[in-house]
Amino acid sequence: MRLSLRRFRLTKAVPLAISRGSTAAVEHLVVQLDHDGSRGLGETGGFDTGHRAYDTDAIAAELEALAPRLEGLEPQPLQALEPLLASLSPPARCGLDLALHDWWGQRWNQPLHRLWSLDPSACVATSVTLGLGEPSAVLARLERWRLQLPATRIKLKLGSPDGSEHDRALVQAVRGALRPGDLLQVDANGGWDLATAHAMIPWLAEQGVALVEQPLAPLNDAAADTAGFAALRGVAPIPLIADESCWDLADLLRLAPHVDGINIKLVKCGGLGEGLLMARTARRLGLGVMLGCYSDGGLLNSAGAQLLPLVRWPDLDSHLNLLDDPYEGPERQGDVLRPSPRPGLGSQALPLANREVS
Ligand SMILES: [Mg+2]
Missing domain, CATH: 3.30.390.10 (Enolase-like, N-terminal domain)
Structure with missing residues (x-):
């Protein structure tokens, strides 16, 4: 080849x-x-x-x-x-x-x-991401998302360098803008220390936040990394998800007793071979699967979408925020993404004229 x-x-x-x-x-x-x-x-x-x-x-x-x-x-x-x-x-x-x-x-x-015999009708809505910023800018981003798709599942980035008071202000601002049936989840991207996580997670649960991703910074020392999640177990009755700490099947097995779910990203785990194995294993262990992305384009997210029937918390919105993506993303109905029925990853090159412009 x-x-x-x-x-x-x-x-x-x-x-x-x-x-x-x-x-x-x-x-x-x-x-x-x-x-x-x-x-x-x-x-x-x-x-x-x-x-x-x-x-x-x-x-x-x-x-x-x-x-x-x-x-x-x-x-x-x-x-x-x-x-x-x-x-x-x-x-x-x-x-x-x-x-x-x-x-x-x-x-x-x-x-x-189809080769894996997965069921596209099992796919659920993807979250859309609100980055860190001033509350007014974050609310403006939510309004922009709502012009593009229903945005019923909102993922708010926390772990602000300005401290946890800024995080709390963001949560309260976005809560105030939720519509009936909307779900709010948060991702600290490892931006909290243990004391902050102990204070924030119960407060987030009181605010009706549906789940929290990666409260503590990931560590290369696997035992210390696992101990961080273990120290947060039972702090609040909302799902705790490992992202930056969970790269592959070995990390999944290490963290499984201490988390409720894992965030699989194809560039982090090494592709669809490991991703499928992790999604199947997580489900068998009773964990929820999140499928996420970095600044990935439509071709990468079309690949990820092939796993979406196994995913409880799809978080595959990066291609929806690009101006010059040369490839088409997964099929979309409202805010539900599904794998394309076309062969392979299901993506195709977009003609230049079809690319979104701001
Ligand atoms: Mg994350």
């Missing part, structure tokens, strides 16, 4: 600020695999969880170095490629894994969720 890469820019319609900083645009890679008359595409790019960071140039260099080794290999069976995939960083593995899965779906002329 022949591997080639293309870089492209993704510019956000509205920049997103979280506890670690703000993002207005990113550079991502399209990973293209050609073999025996069929083509598979994947998308990947750099990201930063606070304790681990990957840069798009380094991911491109990893994949470029791999290309000559792929020349003599075939995209199927995927099992034969597992040692090679395991040698890559998670985001480089994700790009290749997605292109291999897309090639497989194209070859059989079926979308992946």
Whole structure:
């Protein structure tokens, strides 16, 4: 098989600020695999969880170095490629894994969720994200989302560098703007210390917040990272979700006794192979699955959407906030995203004229 890469820019319609900083645009890679008359595409790019960071140039260099080794290999069976995939960083593995899965779906002329026998009618509404900022700006962002889609599930970023009083002001402002039936969830992105988390989580539960993601900073010391979640167990009767601390199946098994759910992101776990395994395992263990994104485009989120029938808390809104995405995202009805019925990942290149403009 022949591997080639293309870089492209993704510019956000509205920049997103979280506890670690703000993002207005990113550079991502399209990973293209050609073999025996069929083509598979994947998308990947750099990201930063606070304790681990990957840069798009380094991911491109990893994949470029791999290309000559792929020349003599075939995209199927995927099992034969597992040692090679395991040698890559998670985001480089994700790009290749997605292109291999897309090639497989194209070859059989079926979308992946159908090859896995998942049920698209099980998909539920995605959350839309409100970044950190002044309350008036955060409410203006909510109004902008509501012009685009129903926005019944709202995810508010907390962990403000301005402190927990600012977090509380944001929660109260957004609560005041909720409509009947809307659900509010929060993501601290590791921005709290243990004392702040102990104070905030019961207060958030009193405010009717539905769940809290990653209260404490993720740690490379796995035992210390697990101890942080264990110290928050039972603090409040709302689901506690691990995101930056949970990269792969091993993290899921480590954290399972201490959390109610995990946030799977394809660039973090290394693609659809690990993502499907994690989603199935989490459900079997009685945990809820969130499926999230970084500044990912329509091709990456179309891949993620193939798992949405297994997901309780979809959080796949990044492609809905892009000005120049070259690829189409998942199917959307209102604020419910579903995997496309087209083969493979189900995405397709958008004509330039169709791209959203601000
Ligand atoms: Mg998160």
